[in-house]
Amino acid sequence: MRQINEYLGELVLILPASVLLAVFTVLPFFMAGYLSLTDIRLIPRPIPTEFVGLQNYREVLSSPEFWQAFRNTFVFALLVVPFQCAISLGMALLLNSSLPLRSFFRSVAMLPLLTPITVTVVIWAVLYRIPDGFMNHLIKALGYSGNYIDWLGSPFWALPAIVLLSAWATFPFQMLIYLAGLQEIPQERYEAARIDGANGGQQFRYITFPGLLNTNIFVLIITTIQAFKLFTQVNILTHGGPNGATQTLVRYMVEEGYTAQRIGYASAVGVLFVILVGGLAVAQRLLLKNE
Amino acid sequence: MKLLRLLLALVLTVIVLGPVSMMFTLSLNPDEQDILVSMGSLRSFIPEVFSLQNYREILSDPFESITRYFLNTLIVVVGIVGTGILVNSAAAFVLAWGQGDYRKWYLAVIIAIFVIPFESLTLPLLLIVGRLGWIDSYQAQIVPFIASSFSIFLFYQFFSKLPKELIEAARIDGASPFQIYFRIALPLSTPIIATVAILGFLDTWNSYLWPLMVTRGTEFRPLGVAMAAYFGTKQAYWGNIMAFAVLMSLPVALVFLAFQRWFVASVVGSSVKG
Amino acid sequence: MRLINSVVVFPLVLVLGAVAHAQQITAWVIDGDSERPFFTQLEPAFNAAFKSKGMSVKVVPVPNINDALQSGFLSGKLPDVIMLDGPNMANYVWSGQLTPIDSYLDKTLLDDLLPAIKDQGTYGPDGKMYSVSPYDSTVLLWGDKKYLKEAGVRIPTSLEDAWSISEFEDALAKLSKVKGVTWPLDMKLNYGGEWFSYGFSPFLQACGADLINRKTWKASGTLDSPAAVSALTRLQSWYKKGWIVPASAGDNRFYGDKTAALVWVGNWMWRTHKEGLKDDLVLIPAPKFCGNKQVSPNGGWSWAIPKASKNKEAAGAFINFAMSTEQVAKYADTTGYVPSRRSALSLSKLYGKGGEGELMAEQSAKIALVRPVHPAYPVISKSFGDALQNILNGADVKTELQQAAQKIDQDIQNNKGYPPFNK
Numbered sequence: 001m002r003q004i005n006e007y008l009g010e011l012v013l014i015l016p017a018s019v020l021l022a023v024f025t026v027l028p029f030f031m032a033g034y035l036s037l038t039d040i041r042l043i044p045r046p047i048p049t050e051f052v053g054l055q056n057y058r059e060v061l062s063s064p065e066f067w068q069a070f071r072n073t074f075v076f077a078l079l080v081v082p083f084q085c086a087i088s089l090g091m092a093l094l095l096n097s098s099l100p101l102r103s104f105f106r107s108v109a110m111l112p113l114l115t116p117i118t119v120t121v122v123i124w125a126v127l128y129r130i131p132d133g134f135m136n137h138l139i140k141a142l143g144y145s146g147n148y149i150d151w152l153g154s155p156f157w158a159l160p161a162i163v164l165l166s167a168w169a170t171f172p173f174q175m176l177i178y179l180a181g182l183q184e185i186p187q188e189r190y191e192a193a194r195i196d197g198a199n200g201g202q203q204f205r206y207i208t209f210p211g212l213l214n215t216n217i218f219v220l221i222i223t224t225i226q227a228f229k230l231f232t233q234v235n236i237l238t239h240g241g242p243n244g245a246t247q248t249l250v251r252y253m254v255e256e257g258y259t260a261q262r263i264g265y266a267s268a269v270g271v272l273f274v275i276l277v278g279g280l281a282v283a284q285r286l287l288l289k290n291e
Numbered sequence: 292m293k294l295l296r297l298l299l300a301l302v303l304t305v306i307v308l309g310p311v312s313m314m315f316t317l318s319l320n321p322d323e324q325d326i327l328v329s330m331g332s333l334r335s336f337i338p339e340v341f342s343l344q345n346y347r348e349i350l351s352d353p354f355e356s357i358t359r360y361f362l363n364t365l366i367v368v369v370g371i372v373g374t375g376i377l378v379n380s381a382a383a384f385v386l387a388w389g390q391g392d393y394r395k396w397y398l399a400v401i402i403a404i405f406v407i408p409f410e411s412l413t414l415p416l417l418l419i420v421g422r423l424g425w426i427d428s429y430q431a432q433i434v435p436f437i438a439s440s441f442s443i444f445l446f447y448q449f450f451s452k453l454p455k456e457l458i459e460a461a462r463i464d465g466a467s468p469f470q471i472y473f474r475i476a477l478p479l480s481t482p483i484i485a486t487v488a489i490l491g492f493l494d495t496w497n498s499y500l501w502p503l504m505v506t507r508g509t510e511f512r513p514l515g516v517a518m519a520a521y522f523g524t525k526q527a528y529w530g531n532i533m534a535f536a537v538l539m540s541l542p543v544a545l546v547f548l549a550f551q552r553w554f555v556a557s558v559v560g561s562s563v564k565g
Numbered sequence: 566m567r568l569i570n571s572v573v574v575f576p577l578v579l580v581l582g583a584v585a586h587a588q589q590i591t592a593w594v595i596d597g598d599s600e601r602p603f604f605t606q607l608e609p610a611f612n613a614a615f616k617s618k619g620m621s622v623k624v625v626p627v628p629n630i631n632d633a634l635q636s637g638f639l640s641g642k643l644p645d646v647i648m649l650d651g652p653n654m655a656n657y658v659w660s661g662q663l664t665p666i667d668s669y670l671d672k673t674l675l676d677d678l679l680p681a682i683k684d685q686g687t688y689g690p691d692g693k694m695y696s697v698s699p700y701d702s703t704v705l706l707w708g709d710k711k712y713l714k715e716a717g718v719r720i721p722t723s724l725e726d727a728w729s730i731s732e733f734e735d736a737l738a739k740l741s742k743v744k745g746v747t748w749p750l751d752m753k754l755n756y757g758g759e760w761f762s763y764g765f766s767p768f769l770q771a772c773g774a775d776l777i778n779r780k781t782w783k784a785s786g787t788l789d790s791p792a793a794v795s796a797l798t799r800l801q802s803w804y805k806k807g808w809i810v811p812a813s814a815g816d817n818r819f820y821g822d823k824t825a826a827l828v829w830v831g832n833w834m835w836r837t838h839k840e841g842l843k844d845d846l847v848l849i850p851a852p853k854f855c856g857n858k859q860v861s862p863n864g865g866w867s868w869a870i871p872k873a874s875k876n877k878e879a880a881g882a883f884i885n886f887a888m889s890t891e892q893v894a895k896y897a898d899t900t901g902y903v904p905s906r907r908s909a910l911s912l913s914k915l916y917g918k919g920g921e922g923e924l925m926a927e928q929s930a931k932i933a934l935v936r937p938v939h940p941a942y943p944v945i946s947k948s949f950g951d952a953l954q955n956i957l958n959g960a961d962v963k964t965e966l967q968q969a970a971q972k973i974d975q976d977i978q979n980n981k982g983y984p985p986f987n988k
Contacts, residue, residue: 009468010389017382020438025404028415043638047981105300111307114543117497118518119536123310137331153813180559232499236519242958250410257414270411281406426640507633526815
């Protein structure tokens with residue numbers, strides 16, 4: 001009897017979360033898989049919805065727009081991940097060293113994390129303004145001789161411009177993780193190295209960097225996943241343009257499924273996206289487990 | 292060497308502070324014409340005029356009620372974080388200290404769910420929420436996010452580290468699982484509650500994609516969507532846009548100042564453990 | 566403010582409703598600066614006029630109303646009266662979302678409507694009217710007289726002596742050299758959505774192409790025809806020369822900082838332009854894009870009744886009221902649009918004989934071409950809009966138009982030809 005009561009008691013505790021997860025996470029997950037095999041629309045049509053097999057996947061994989069979004073997402077990740085991780089690591093090293101006013105600098109470095117992403121986007125829109133925004137003043141001061149650069153309006157510059165703003169917006173997050181990683185490296189190792197006469201560069205190479213291995217893997221992978229999910233910045237600033245130069249996978253999915261109402265087709269994009277991001281997350285687990 | 296580091300730190304400060312101080316500067320300048328002229332020069336980074344005109348204007352705009360957006364966001368944050376803490380910690384407690392063998396499987400499922408990017412669930416979720424008649428409501432913004440595999444996992448890790456004797460003793464005294472959870476485990480978990488609450492707050496304050504899909508009018512619109520819409524329609528009024536931006540950022544800064552220690556710890560804790 | 570309104574007023578309305586059996590309907594209207602004054606007077610005007618009949622309305626301006634309507638169709642939560650963008654009507658009717666409104670409208674009103682507005686609101690398959698617009702719109706060139714004089718270009722005054730395409734091009738070249746002019750022409754690339762197909766399809770239509778063949782409902786062969794390719798190639802060359810204001814430059818280059826000399830945009834900018842340029846503002850008719858042919862787009866936001874409405878009678882009465890000659894004239898004078906009723910033309914200050922808007926009314930009457938009334942219109946509009954933006958940004962004209970045409974045809978095929986349009 002007592003046993004049964006215990007089980008019942010547990011059931012009551014675990015039930016709310018289970019139901020909510022089942023309805024709002026597990027169900028949509030399997031629905032996405034199923035819907036991707038149909039031609040369902042967001043708003044019902046007067047003609048019946050049909051099962052279309054792999055038709056949506058064939059269409060997605062032969063769509064130049066999908067591949068453009070795919071390519072942009074990858075290029076964005078390739079640009080932003082090393083850039084942002086390097087900055088974050090550099091900042092972390094700097095803010096971990098002996099430095100006057102260190103806690104002040106640490107608080108300042110947190111500012112972008114405290115700025116909501118939509119606000120960051122709006123601020124940078126002003127910096128990128130043409131023809132007279134700050135960025136255009138800056139390049140002229142640096143010797144640019146042209147009239148102005150249309151940062152967000154040129155197919156060449158739009159993505160790098162988004163990279164810069166995204167790196168600014170989120171680097172403190174990675175920096176904090178690196179700071180935590182740095183503090184976990186035992187101080188004795190540095191002392192021993194100093195006694196052995198190692199200079200700063202050598203200390204970084206033989207102690208700091210190996211000591212940060214796990215942190216590095218972790219930071220790289222979450223930054224990559226974050227990069228793959230790029231949506232807010234491009235949706236507000238460039239609407240995926242110009243010429244689709246800043247279209248991303250998530251935005252493509254939203255545009256097809258929500259704006260154009262083709263839920264079936266967009267679900268196929270979504271499934272491919274899950275495979276991509278899920279694969280990365282699994283890779284992270286495997287890599288970190290091995291350590 | 293030390294000087295070089297200080298110099299670097301100063302450069303960092305300028306790069307980080309620049310855009311933020313520009314936001315403040317423009318928000319304090321009531322003269323839109325002057326904003327356009329000064330844009331890009333040093334004058335747009337360091338305030339010369341201190342006028343609250345822009346703030347007054349946006350706060351009294353009868354068509355764009357910022358207070359309403361604030362309230363909406365607040366309701367959603369409290370809804371998600373408040374109920375989320377209870378629901379997730381309860382489940383996590385059972386996973387850590389329950390009796391059944393199913394727990395291992397359950398935990399594996401939780402971790403697997405954690406890997407699914409939310410973005411890919413938005414469209415089916417939209418159909419579900421539409422079927423429930425929740426489009427344009429608070430429910431649509433709250434209920435799907437109450438249960439979180441991530442929070443469950445964080446609580447689970449914390450509860451697993453509680454001393455076994457503590458739980459066993461309560462059990463022998465005849466306490467029900469609910470009593471042990473509510474009277475013993477939960478009161479001990481302030482640090483993890485703070486972590487989950489702060490992360491939930493940041494997440495919700497930043498949310499954009501989902502509320503963009505499920506809110507249409509201004510009635511239930513949260514700050515993030517409102518900011519983007521405001522930016523889209525009011526480009527001739529940079530002062531007002533920036534005043535809006537300042538108001539939207541302020542609460543986050545306040546939470547940071549009030550809970551500075553927890554704040555950093557939760558950002559770091561969330562990731563390293565996850 | 567809003568909150569207080571809904572918290573206080575809403576229960577009040579419920580109570581009153583229960584007591585007096587008054588019929589309170591809600592109307593969703595577009596939320597724009599230029600329309601707002603009209604709607605703020607419409608609500609009390611209707612309520613005063615229909616108090617004795619126990620009817621009242623609550624007019625709610627809805628930002629992004631297209632999205633709001635979609636979500637309304639999805640969730641079934643819609644008011645009794647809505648405003649929809651004219652060309653989307655066929656799509657909504659096809660999806661079974663709207664109720665025909667002919668039977669609710671006064672006969673005199675129906676007879677008084679501009680023909681193009683009737684066309685816009687009439688659904689082909691059953692010939693019934695599903696939406697009605699209080700106004701008609703048109704697009705023309707607005708010029709800054711100061712710059713035009715300095716450049717020494719002729720300013721046409723009537724439809725007949727409008728610029729030919731080469732004269733237009735020549736004017737742009739001259740204007741681009743005038744001091745103070747950064748861009749000779751603003752084409753409102755900063756707008757999004759419907760603007761591109763609305764504002765740019767005339768370039769195709771004047772040259773014998775179109776967004777879609779309106780008999781076979783096929784886009785391939787029409788949208789990507791040589792005529793369309795050459796028209797847009799010319800436009801692209803202008804953009805390449807830096808003659809057109811880029812999207813990222815924002816809205817106010819013509820009326821604000823005056824770095825643009827001409828702007829291709831519709832009536833809704835009337836007030837803004839007038840305030841910005843005062844006496845320097847000059848209205849220039851749509852150029853003859855091909856040979857002697859001029860086309861301007863038309864139509865706009867219209868009143869309609871969702872099928873889900875439970876107060877259709879009251880909704881009909883409200884639309885009748887909003888479409889009365891006085892209200893239609895008021896709409897025109899508030900926004901700058903052309904009144905959709907002939908009888909309102911004389912009441913309107915702007916469009917009456919000798920009014921400043923005469924040219925716009927003339928365009929509406931003589932060179933307007935309604936956008937295709939077909940359920941695929943949202944896809945047609947989006948595909949063409951995307952292609953156009955890509956073209957301006959330097960993409961290959963023919964490839965882009967072919968892709969757009971394929972996308973449209975694919976969508977029609979995916980919807981089994983949108984029966985009964987496939988007949």
